[in-house]
Amino acid sequence: xxxxxxxLYKVALEAVVGDTGTAVNEIHFDSxxxxxxxxxxxxxxxxxxGHDFIDKAIAQGALVVVxxxxxxxxxxxxxxxxxxxxxxxxxxxxxxxYENPSANLKxxxxxxxxxxxxxxxxxxxxxxxxxxxxxxxxxVEIKVxxxxxxxxxxxxDSLVINSFLRKMNDAGVEYCFMEVSSHGIAxxxxxxxxxxxxxxxxxxxxxxxxxxxxAEYRDVKKRFFDELPASAFALVNIDDKNGPVxxxxxxxxxxxxxxxxxxxxxxxxxxxxFSGLLLKINGQEVWTKLIGNFNAYNVLAIxxxxxxxxxxxxxxxxxxxxxxxxxxxxxxxxxxxxxxAIVDYAHTPDALQNVLETINSIRTRNEELITVVxxxxxxxxxxxxxxxxxxxxxxxxxxxxxDNPRTEDPDKIVEEVEAGVEPQxxxxxxxxxxxxxxxKTACQLAQKNDIILIAGKGHENYQEINGERFxxxxxxxxxxxxxxxKK
Ligand SMILES: CC(=O)N[C@H]1[C@@H](OP(=O)(O)OP(=O)(O)OC[C@H]2O[C@@H](n3ccc(=O)[nH]c3=O)[C@H](O)[C@@H]2O)O[C@H](CO)[C@@H](O)[C@@H]1O[C@H](C)C(=O)N[C@@H](C)C(=O)N[C@H](CCC(=O)O)C(=O)O
Ligand SMILES: Nc1ncnc2c1ncn2[C@@H]1O[C@H](COP(=O)(O)OP(=O)(O)OP(=O)(O)O)[C@@H](O)[C@H]1O
Ligand SMILES: N[C@H](CCC[C@H](N)C(=O)O)C(=O)O
Ligand SMILES: [Mg+2]
Numbered sequence: 001x002x003x004x005x006x007x008l009y010k011v012a013l014e015a016v017v018g019d020t021g022t023a024v025n026e027i028h029f030d031s032x033x034x035x036x037x038x039x040x041x042x043x044x045x046x047x048x049x050g051h052d053f054i055d056k057a058i059a060q061g062a063l064v065v066v067x068x069x070x071x072x073x074x075x076x077x078x079x080x081x082x083x084x085x086x087x088x089x090x091x092x093x094x095x096x097x098y099e100n101p102s103a104n105l106k107x108x109x110x111x112x113x114x115x116x117x118x119x120x121x122x123x124x125x126x127x128x129x130x131x132x133x134x135x136x137x138x139x140v141e142i143k144v145x146x147x148x149x150x151x152x153x154x155x156x157d158s159l160v161i162n163s164f165l166r167k168m169n170d171a172g173v174e175y176c177f178m179e180v181s182s183h184g185i186a187x188x189x190x191x192x193x194x195x196x197x198x199x200x201x202x203x204x205x206x207x208x209x210x211x212x213x214x215a216e217y218r219d220v221k222k223r224f225f226d227e228l229p230a231s232a233f234a235l236v237n238i239d240d241k242n243g244p245v246x247x248x249x250x251x252x253x254x255x256x257x258x259x260x261x262x263x264x265x266x267x268x269x270x271x272x273x274f275s276g277l278l279l280k281i282n283g284q285e286v287w288t289k290l291i292g293n294f295n296a297y298n299v300l301a302i303x304x305x306x307x308x309x310x311x312x313x314x315x316x317x318x319x320x321x322x323x324x325x326x327x328x329x330x331x332x333x334x335x336x337x338x339x340x341a342i343v344d345y346a347h348t349p350d351a352l353q354n355v356l357e358t359i360n361s362i363r364t365r366n367e368e369l370i371t372v373v374x375x376x377x378x379x380x381x382x383x384x385x386x387x388x389x390x391x392x393x394x395x396x397x398x399x400x401x402x403d404n405p406r407t408e409d410p411d412k413i414v415e416e417v418e419a420g421v422e423p424q425x426x427x428x429x430x431x432x433x434x435x436x437x438x439x440k441t442a443c444q445l446a447q448k449n450d451i452i453l454i455a456g457k458g459h460e461n462y463q464e465i466n467g468e469r470f471x472x473x474x475x476x477x478x479x480x481x482x483x484x485x486k487k
Contacts, residue, residue: 001025004064004079007039007093010192011083015070018079022063027093027159029086036061041090044068046210050086066093091158091191101165102193105135105173108305109180109190111224112201112237114351116154116179118298119199119305121326122290123177126306129319135168135176137161140327140459145171155184158191165193175309182220183210190224197308198228199301200236200246204350209380218242228252233308237297238263255308257300259293265304269296274332274340274362286317291330292358294351299323328458330355331475337487339443340451341478345458347376347403349386352455356394363451370442371395373455374435375417377408384413385420392425395453397445400431401438403456404464435463436477443481454478 001023008020028034029041031053040057042050042065054065058075065071066081066089074080083089095102108123110116117139124136124143136143139154144167155161155178168176180190180198203218211217222245225234230251236243238256247254257265271278276289279296281303288299299320306316325331332342342359346352352373359369371391375384391398400417402410414431421429432438442452454474457463463472 001037002097004039007096008081009092009096011081011089011092012085013081014084015082016079017070017074017082018064018077020079020081022079024064027090027097028057029090029157029159031057031060034060034062037063039064039066039093041086041093042067043086043090066090085188087188088191091188091193094158094162095192097159098162098166100192100194101162101169102176102195104169105165106175106196106309107165107193108175108177108197108199108309109193109195109224110177110199110201111180111182111185111221112199112240113204113348114354115201115294115298115301116181117345118295118326118329119201119301120177120179122298122302122323123175123305125323126302126316126319127175127177127309129322130306130311130315132175133171133173135164135173137164137176137178139179144168145173147171153184154179154181155189157187158189161189161193180224182217185220185224186211191227195228195232197233197235197305198225198252199305200225200234200240200243201297201301202237202240202350203242204348205380205383205386209382218245222246222248225250225252235265235301235304235308237301239297255304257297257304259296259300265300265307267296267300267303269293272296272358272361281317282313284313284317287321288323290323290325291332291362292354293361294354294358295330326459328460328475330358331458333479335479335482335487337482338448339446339482339487340449341475341482342451342453343458343474343478344453344455345460346373346455347457349383349390352387353390353394355453355455356390359451359453360394366449368396368446368450369394369453370397370399370445370450371453371455372399372401372435372438372442373417373453374401374403374410374438375413375456376403377406377410377413379406381416384416388417388420389422390420391455392421392429396428397442398429399438399441399445400429401435402433402463403435404460405466406464407466410465435472439474439477440481443478443485443487446482446487448487452478
């Protein structure tokens with residue numbers, strides 16, 4: 001049991017009706033989860049308004065209601081706390097409830113359109129190799145030291161974040177690397193956390209269904225840096241035109257990294273092959289198994305962050321050369337019949353372009369590059385034709401297919417992707433809505449030395465259709481078909 005007053009510490013209060021000395025059990029923002037003596041936080045969401053469920057929460061045992069609009073009538077024995085912003089209040093209360101666990105470890109947030117999972121996961125690997133106990137909050141998984149937990153979000157809600165940070169404290173974790181998504185910032189999921197550092201990767205077209213404009217999307221990301229404390233570091237990719245924008249108003253110490261512009265941390269690509277990258281970082285050569293130009297940025301960011309966190313140059317370079325690719329990020333194998341199959345999470349126009357350009361810069365021109373790609377349902381529709389255009393311009397053959405259709409008609413999504421194909425590329429493309437059949441088609445088309453790229457779902461081990469998740473694994477499926485077809 002916790003006393004309400006303690007959980008409300010630093011919450012900006014508008015009005016309180018009732019007793020703040022009440023002892024409470026748990027905090028919930030979903031009425032369906034509320035139990036006896038809990039706190040219910042009413043949130044105005046994208047689909048419904050939590051204020052409509054206040055009565056239900058009280059009926060289920062809520063002793064405290066935190067809200068933006070005070071109900072006209074108040075129940076006896078229930079404490080009502082009115083605040084301006086319940087998202088923010090929830091984050092502060094979550095941090096208090098779990099005793100501010102972020103202050104007891106070094107927490108680094110990674111934000112940007114692409115590269116967050118890669119950088120956060122590789123920093124987790126690097127610091128683990130360096131002998132520290134490390135935590136990770138990422139799209140793929142949550143880690144508390146060596147223990148792994150499933151995750152549903154890139155940046156979970158503030159209760160989940162703080163409960164895992166608490167677990168990390170209890171396990172003696174010293175460093176935690178977490179992805180900070182734009183939804184996470186907009187919904188205040190990372191408010192009230194103490195960050196030791198922030199890293200910016202890049203900004204390109206994504207989530208314009210949720211954010212009303214690119215400028216709003218950019219400003220949400222920038223808010224993460226605006227809110228960093230003076231003691232933290234803010235490390236940005238200076239080759240991205242929004243890198244300088246991110247640190248315009250930050251109080252944190254500013255550092256830059258880049259391949260093209262003058263920067264505090266600079267790298268040069270010496271070799272770029274299927275087997276990896278040879279980089280020169282601040283004058284020192286380092287070999288990494290990671291592939292492609294964009295990974296040169298990721299590796300450089302990792303190097304810079306590890307130095308800012310106190311590792312020596314020699315130590316970080318040594319560990320960088322031993323880093324393993326992150327699940328579903330440019331994961332590839334060569335079949336017995338010499339077909340190269342690559343599975344990559346590229347689900348934005350920029351990521352797809354980068355991956356295809358990387359493959360094109362490495363391959364010799366005689367082989368086919370067969371791309372299997374689609375776009376998710378209930379997400380930004382404007383990226384569909386753009387990705388269709390990129391796939392068909394940069395591949396020699398394309399099989400358009402479904403990603404996660406969610407509640408949309410998959411054939412319709414495929415049509416919207418196809419709409420971006422220019423006439424000169426019509427003959428390169430075909431559409432097979434069933435993703436499994438699409439992968440099979442690509443395998444049938446492939447000959448010795450050809451390359452198959454399966455983009456969009458990376459590590460995901462399901463396909464979501466109409467609210468149901470079916471087992472689905474791009475890597476497994478392509479492996480099986482290539483074997484079956486004896487390729
Ligand atoms: C669009 C979006 O971001 N939605 C997130 C948001 O939900 P919401 O507030 O809009 O929910 P809502 O359905 O409108 O309900 C409003 C409130 O009423 C409450 N409610 C509702 C029904 C009821 O019976 N009782 C009740 O109390 C809900 O619990 C909620 O508090 O807050 C929820 C709690 O934190 C999230 O789980 C939910 O994520 C949904 C499932 C989602 O799909 N989010 C994706 C888009 C997302 O967040 N992605 C990002 C970025 C990924 C990337 O990097 O590309 C991520 O960080 O994962
Ligand atoms: N630095 C980068 N710049 C551009 N593209 C990248 C970069 N790093 C990775 N990518 C591409 O973007 C895809 C997604 O990478 P990653 O999962 O690291 O990004 P993310 O920011 O975590 O994405 P999400 O927002 O979905 O969690 C990769 O599979 C790769 O194709
Ligand atoms: N974090 C992203 C992942 C998209 C992955 C792609 N496979 C899709 O389903 O659209 C989102 O939820 O928008
Ligand atoms: Mg991610």
